[in-house]
Amino acid sequence: MDRGTPLVNGGKAEGLSGGGTTSGKVPVAGAGGWLNGHSEPQRAAAQWQEERTRSLEDNQLSLPSLESAYSAILRGLGEDPERQGLLKTPWRAATAMQFFTKGYQEKISDILNDAIFDEDHDEMVIVKDIDMFSMCEHHLVPFIGKVHIGYLPEKRLLGLSKFARIVEIYSRRLQVQERLTKQIAKAITEALQPAGVGVVIEATHMCMVMRGVQKMNSKTVTSTMLGVFREDPKTREEFLTLIRN
């Protein structure tokens, strides 16, 4: 399938309307920004094409070291790892953390390849209120919320559940909400080359609620608008109105 120009060269993803330099411009990997696990610009690959950084085998192999790390944490907190309630906690916490970062084991192309359909539909499609659970990469504490995705198709539609799967792949990682929003938008752009994509995430960060400033009701909202969603205020407005309750 047509994957467009690789991002590593700073090329624009094809299919975004408007040839302007600002709209839909893809961040170069070397900007040190948003490619998880790829801090060295040289080896950073387009998200679309990147290899999985982890496999099921890796999970098995790293489980013992994760378990001993969690035992050390229990001891360091002054707890007794030998008491009944904590006996298997290192293993449970390690497997839980592996589950919370299972996005590293998956690749977009695996889940999307079959579900792109040619359809002559040129109105906005929105999938909203997708529950999202991620881990803040700064404190290793969950942040949870909802993702709203809208796109304007250009002859190609995506199976609706695939949006939720894209959210899953990127949210089940050590994340920053801004980066998560952008990665979801980029993945949809590369998969479909639509006329435009809009992604809005509204989340509660446990690191702000359970500790630190301890503001219970605060929410963080981030958005990424690409293509016609960025250029045309009416389209953007329609999207934002439809996702509002």
Added chain:
Amino acid sequence: MEYAKQIVTPDMNGVCCAKKFVASCFESFGDQVFEPKKVTVQWKEAKAPGGADALAALEEAYTSILRGLGENPERQGLLKTPRRAAKAMQFFTKGYQDSIPDILNDAVFDEDHDEIVIVKNIDMFSLCEHHLVPFFGKVHIGYLPNKKVVGLSKLARIVEIYSRRLQVQERLTKQIALAITEALKPAGVAVVIEATHMCMVMRGVQKINSKTLTSTMLGIFREDQKTREEFLTLAKE
């Protein structure tokens, strides 16, 4: 306080109360079922805080966790994460360092009030001791004073002490109830906790809307149905 001399811990993290405790302190409170394990006096003690060594050990553990997950601890976003995560975890378990007498000693007042006092919707954040993942919710506390009332914020502080630990929701509920009982010797105490467990929401069965409710009724709240009903009605939204 005579009861403090023979006290055994309401803190049951791993060292549950013995039957002796039940006999001496709770004669009027009906059946209390505790596991007959080792008994520790923890009412007056506080655990020694970790210090710099503990923090360093935690940091190292978190660095190894990042590597074990396949991440790169040297990238910009993760450089200081071990330290932040270690401090966050220490904050989430700061209840081990606090003791009830410190927060309660001054705020128990003699008052001739014999109606239910309820403090509800106390936000609670704790860590599941099985998965080290947060669970959070609301605590509703009611008690029937017996000549002694407690400063209202102290009920919330009691919740904080016991929730900022590695916990099990059932034990948390009971510990809060027992702490209030021992501090005030009221005619009865009721504690209800309604919480969402991230270990059930984010992983495993992944049931987003599920809530877990636990309650502990002591004294007159356990024996008298009408009193219990009054509490439950008033504590409900």
